[in-house]
Amino acid sequence: TLYHNEGEGFFRDRTTDAKLGKPSLAYLAWGTAFFDWDLDGDEDLFVANGHIDDNVELFAETTYSQPDQLFRNDGAAGFAEVSAAAGLGAVQSSRGMALGDCDNDGDLDIAVSHINARSSLLRNDMGGERNYLAVRTVGVESNRDGVGARIRVRTGSWVQMREVRRGGSYLSSHDPRVFFGLGTSAQADEVEIRWPSGKVQRFEGVLAGQVLIAEEPR
Structure with missing residues (x-):
């Protein structure tokens, strides 16, 4: 359901x-x-x-x-x-x-x-010519893995939203990195992270094909 x-x-x-x-x-x-x-x-x-x-x-x-x-x-x-x-x-x-x-x-x-x-x-090999961006959150004031942080990725007029989670399936824990498909876009125009502590962090012009390590602002 x-x-x-x-x-x-x-x-x-x-x-x-x-x-x-x-x-x-x-x-x-x-x-x-x-x-x-x-x-x-x-x-x-x-x-x-x-x-x-x-x-x-x-x-x-x-x-x-x-x-x-x-x-x-x-x-x-x-x-x-x-x-x-x-x-x-x-x-x-x-x-x-x-x-x-x-x-x-x-x-x-x-x-x-x-x-x-x-x-x-x-093994997933569907990526092909399409690009991706992964975000790895590192908490400072919040918990170590940034669980609960909300990540907003904007590419042109397209906006995606994900929350950092470790569970969500049956007796399983997912990759701590959060993945976004960018299609044919070469970059994400903006990445915004709202941390559990209430802090907001922004990155602009983030190139595709990488893992962005985001450490919570002190």
């Missing part, structure tokens, strides 16, 4: 509008994460699936081992499943999943744990 934050403490179920209901109905989801799979500037969705009952096939029209799913953001508040095209053909009973740029090429890879099977490392 996808709940859209309407503001003022109210959420609305947008699962059907986002085209996520039908393709996910037959599966039991565990680890999930939004991330920019193809570095086009909007966040896609990965879901790790697997049933909880290893004999479920005896009682229901479903399976214990299930395929993981990847949904590409269409840029118009909807998602399209691209699992097969992305190479997610393995059928296992997945649980935890974590994001991290394991090969430091700018696009996020995925680590997935499974029941009674080896974990999987899914």
